Amino acid sequence: MEFRKLKELPVQVVIKQKLDDRPIVRNNRLGCSRRLVAELQDALDTCAERQRQLEQSLRVSRRLLRAWEPAETPTPEPTPGPETNEEAPSPACTPSPQDLKELELLTQALQKAVHVRKGISKAGKRDNASSLKSGSIATSATTAAAPHWASQTKLPRGTRQATRPAKGLPKPRLLSAGDQTCAGRGPLAAKPGPGLRDPQKAPSAAPQAPEAFTLKEKGTLLQLPMAFRKAASQNSCLWAQLSSTQTSDSMDATTSSKTQFLQKMQVTSGWPSSRLSAAEVEAEVGRLQKACSLLRLRMEEELTRDPKDWMQEYRGLLTLEGLQAIVGQCLHRLRELQAEESGKEVPGCHPRRPHSTVLTEVVEQQLGPWPEERPPMASLPCGGGADPTWSPQLLLYSSKQELQTLAALRLRVDMLDQQIHLEKVLMAELLPLVSMQEPLGAPQLALCRAVHSLLCEGGQRFLTILRDEPAD
Amino acid sequence: MGRRRHLADAAGALPEAIAALSRSLPAGPSPEIFRRAKFDRPEAAPALWRLLFRVLSLLRADRASASRAPEAQARWVKAALRAQGYPRLGLARLPEDGSQGSRELLLALAWLLAREPLPERLLAQTRVRLGDEMPVCECGALASPGQPAPRVDTAGPVDVRRLQWLMGKLRFRWRNLMASQQEQCALLGKIHAYTRGCHGDRSLGHLSVAETELLRDPEGGRQLLQRLESENARLEAALEWRRRELVFWQWMDTVLGACPPEASQPTFPPRLRGRGRRAGAWGPVAWELQALQEELQAAVGARRAAWAARVGGQGPEWSAARQAAQEAVGRELAALRQAWARGGGRAQPHRPHRLVRTEAGGPGGPGLRAAEVIGVLRSREACLEEMLCQLQEQCRQQLARLAGALPGLIWIPPPRR
Numbered sequence: 001m002e003f004r005k006l007k008e009l010p011v012q013v014v015i016k017q018k019l020d021d022r023p024i025v026r027n028n029r030l031g032c033s034r035r036l037v038a039e040l041q042d043a044l045d046t047c048a049e050r051q052r053q054l055e056q057s058l059r060v061s062r063r064l065l066r067a068w069e070p071a072e073t074p075t076p077e078p079t080p081g082p083e084t085n086e087e088a089p090s091p092a093c094t095p096s097p098q099d100l101k102e103l104e105l106l107t108q109a110l111q112k113a114v115h116v117r118k119g120i121s122k123a124g125k126r127d128n129a130s131s132l133k134s135g136s137i138a139t140s141a142t143t144a145a146a147p148h149w150a151s152q153t154k155l156p157r158g159t160r161q162a163t164r165p166a167k168g169l170p171k172p173r174l175l176s177a178g179d180q181t182c183a184g185r186g187p188l189a190a191k192p193g194p195g196l197r198d199p200q201k202a203p204s205a206a207p208q209a210p211e212a213f214t215l216k217e218k219g220t221l222l223q224l225p226m227a228f229r230k231a232a233s234q235n236s237c238l239w240a241q242l243s244s245t246q247t248s249d250s251m252d253a254t255t256s257s258k259t260q261f262l263q264k265m266q267v268t269s270g271w272p273s274s275r276l277s278a279a280e281v282e283a284e285v286g287r288l289q290k291a292c293s294l295l296r297l298r299m300e301e302e303l304t305r306d307p308k309d310w311m312q313e314y315r316g317l318l319t320l321e322g323l324q325a326i327v328g329q330c331l332h333r334l335r336e337l338q339a340e341e342s343g344k345e346v347p348g349c350h351p352r353r354p355h356s357t358v359l360t361e362v363v364e365q366q367l368g369p370w371p372e373e374r375p376p377m378a379s380l381p382c383g384g385g386a387d388p389t390w391s392p393q394l395l396l397y398s399s400k401q402e403l404q405t406l407a408a409l410r411l412r413v414d415m416l417d418q419q420i421h422l423e424k425v426l427m428a429e430l431l432p433l434v435s436m437q438e439p440l441g442a443p444q445l446a447l448c449r450a451v452h453s454l455l456c457e458g459g460q461r462f463l464t465i466l467r468d469e470p471a472d
Numbered sequence: 473m474g475r476r477r478h479l480a481d482a483a484g485a486l487p488e489a490i491a492a493l494s495r496s497l498p499a500g501p502s503p504e505i506f507r508r509a510k511f512d513r514p515e516a517a518p519a520l521w522r523l524l525f526r527v528l529s530l531l532r533a534d535r536a537s538a539s540r541a542p543e544a545q546a547r548w549v550k551a552a553l554r555a556q557g558y559p560r561l562g563l564a565r566l567p568e569d570g571s572q573g574s575r576e577l578l579l580a581l582a583w584l585l586a587r588e589p590l591p592e593r594l595l596a597q598t599r600v601r602l603g604d605e606m607p608v609c610e611c612g613a614l615a616s617p618g619q620p621a622p623r624v625d626t627a628g629p630v631d632v633r634r635l636q637w638l639m640g641k642l643r644f645r646w647r648n649l650m651a652s653q654q655e656q657c658a659l660l661g662k663i664h665a666y667t668r669g670c671h672g673d674r675s676l677g678h679l680s681v682a683e684t685e686l687l688r689d690p691e692g693g694r695q696l697l698q699r700l701e702s703e704n705a706r707l708e709a710a711l712e713w714r715r716r717e718l719v720f721w722q723w724m725d726t727v728l729g730a731c732p733p734e735a736s737q738p739t740f741p742p743r744l745r746g747r748g749r750r751a752g753a754w755g756p757v758a759w760e761l762q763a764l765q766e767e768l769q770a771a772v773g774a775r776r777a778a779w780a781a782r783v784g785g786q787g788p789e790w791s792a793a794r795q796a797a798q799e800a801v802g803r804e805l806a807a808l809r810q811a812w813a814r815g816g817g818r819a820q821p822h823r824p825h826r827l828v829r830t831e832a833g834g835p836g837g838p839g840l841r842a843a844e845v846i847g848v849l850r851s852r853e854a855c856l857e858e859m860l861c862q863l864q865e866q867c868r869q870q871l872a873r874l875a876g877a878l879p880g881l882i883w884i885p886p887p888r889r
Contacts, residue, residue, distance in 0.1 A: 219666030269559035277557025394839030395825035400661035459639035461886035
């Protein structure tokens with residue numbers, strides 16, 4: 001078979017234009033594909049928005065994992081001496097002599113632990129587990145013993161001056177301990193001693209050693225400020241209370257007075273009460289959409305099932321007939337809604353409605369009131385946690401791979417949802433177009449090829465069309 | 473004496489209730505405004521217009537409307553209320569310059585409050601999120617079910633190559649999104665691992681990005697704290713409102729009573745819709761349902777015929793079994809209907825979850841396991857892929873049929889991967 005060059009045929013396709021705009025095709029152009037472009041553009045915009053949000057989070061996360069600027073280090077350290085003594089931010093802050101004594105004992109124990117650990121590591125065992133353990137003991141002891149000096153650092157006190165020297169404090173101890181890996185832990189454990197007993201001395205004695213803080217090395221030393229923790233726990237407590245009042249909402253007096261009020265509003269108003277609002281219609285159409293997909297799933301399931309005995313066969317038959325009945329009902333409901341929207345007469349509703357649309361328009365002019373503009377219905381505010389009874393739920397993962405798989409799958413599911421939606425739109429718009437073509441000119445074939453690739457291959461692959469003409 | 477005290481208490485309770493309501497709402501006006509609105513004083517109107525606008529735009533998650541002029545805001549409020557089904561005509565007749573109508577606006581606000589727990593819902597939408605969250609729900613966050621804002625920029629015909637280009641662009645954006653998402657997960661994992669043991673709450677165990685950020689940046693942390701504290705204040709106000717609201721509803725009855733009755737106009741259809749506005753939205757659903765109906769018809773027809781041919785000897789146990797089968801199928805289908813019924817399906821986890829990193833072998837506390845969610849997502853993915861393949865196959869068959877009608881051409885499909 002020879003590949004012949006397709007002759008360029010001038011093609012003109014003229015289709016009579018009807019009132020509801022029919023697509024016109026000239027060469028490669030598709031008339032009235034505004035909807036297609038709008039849908040694609042919408043999809044692109046949603047993606048762009050999501051990308052923007054992701055990049056914002058990425059910026060924040062990357063910044064957290066780099067070395068923190070010295071001016072921004074966390075401040076689980078005491079504020080400079082004189083200020084501390086004067087301000088005394090909260091009664092829990094001022095340590096009692098009892099506490100101080102206990103702290104002394106604790107720090108002695110911790111210092112001993114540091115020496116022990118130093119001995120172990122000097123013996124050559126770089127055992128991460130033990131260092132972690134001692135480190136965590138140190139940290140938990142520190143956290144237990146010194147919640148008050150964490151609260152002293154109630155967010156910013158202009159503690160920049162203090163942070164640098166305080167942070168620099170670990171450094172000389174660090175070198176003396178000779179333990180490189182668990183650098184921050186040991187010295188930090190020793191710090192409460194000087195920090196509290198001689199608040200004056202600590203900042204002045206410290207050398208200015210700018211060691212950058214990285215999350216990797218010292219992340220476990222961080223501690224949230226007391227004010228924040230209090231606010232956060234109060235927050236979750238209040239939310240819990242609110243959701244419990246929600247669920248126990250059978251408070252008769254209030255609920256009944258609310259219902260009464262709504263009824264009175266309806267009764268004293270000028271509208272006929274049986275109309276559905278736009279929001280309700282939207283919701284119902286959404287439900288019908290969902291119904292359609294669920295029914296289809298059930299049908300597929302039933303059709304692929306292989307009946308083993310007559311009973312199963314009978315049940316399968318009944319199920320399919322039942323599904324058919326439900327689909328019929330859904331379609332009927334949809335038609336009802338459609339008719340109501342466009343103001344047409346539906347048997348059984350509103351017998352006194354005028355028929356002519358002209359009269360309707362005149363009346364609309366008279367009523368005039370409701371503005372034409374319809375605010376766009378936002379998509380389901382799902383991601384916004386719109387459920388008022390939301391109490392924080394946890395999602396536990398155990399490794400980076402697991403989290404990545406989870407996120408990737410979520411994205412893939414969303415993408416497939418979008419693709420299916422676009423596919424349906426494409427089918428609705430493009431198939432009628434292609435089926436109307438008669439002439440076989442090159443432009444038409446190019447169009448067919450393009451449509452095929454868009455519909456069947458997601459726009460990624462193309463088929464080949466060869467003109468089968470006998471060789472001369 | 474007791475009665476007078478009761479009245480005095482009641483008199484005090486109302487302003488407090490309204491004050492609580494006001495504190496729990498964003499941009500809440502003072503109780504004095506409410507009192508003036510009862511007597512339809514003009515000076516109360518602008519504050520109520522603003523409040524309604526704020527509340528409705530938050531409810532509809534409409535970000536674009538923030539910067540409108542007051543007249544435009546008033547128009548928007550009217551349209552939004554109408555879309556929700558607000559029954560009173562009086563609102564529609566109000567002038568949009570905010571010069572009068574405070575009583576009507578008060579009624580509109582009360583109507584919104586009566587229908588749903590408004591303060592709670594608004595608070596939930598603007599909730600301060602302290603954890604790293606991942607939504608775990610069924611609704612597709614990216615699919616817009618049939619409601620794109622109609623852009624009228626390309627009034628003329630569109631080249632199919634533009635469509636191809638747009639599709640390619642979309643694929644590229646998806647790939648970018650995937651890559652960024654993977655990176656973000658890796659970073660999150662690291663941050664969670666590095667801050668192990670720092671959180672006061674044992675069940676959480678580590679800090680989230682927001683919490684670590686607040687430690688890194690004290691200024692930002694202070695703002696976060698402020699937001700938390702103001703949310704706490706609003707939550708407390710909402711709780712107080714819940715306790716006291718009965719007094720408010722009793723008062724609203726008097727307000728409604730003070731209104732002159734509206735002239736009812738039952739004969740005229742009040743709908744004001746542009747013709748064909750919903751042409752786009754009806755199309756897909758109707759089309760799909762019809763397609764489904766045709767398929768079911770064919771399937772049922774075939775099975776009925778097969779069954780009729782099969783049914784042979786029928787004993788007395790046959791009718792009993794038949795009855796049982798009918799009931800069972802009826803129950804099953806009723807349960808299926810529940811899945812899309814009004815208010816049904818709420819039990820599904822429809823909320824974002826906070827990510828918490830735990831040790832692999834540990835029993836863990838309360839919470840959803842990632843492995844389960846992954847399983848659910850995988851089955852959903854398989855289902856959707858199946859659906860997409862079917863749709864594409866349908867197109868292929870239809871196009872092949874058309875191709876068959878055109879003689880003299882050979883169509884070579886692309887190689888399947």
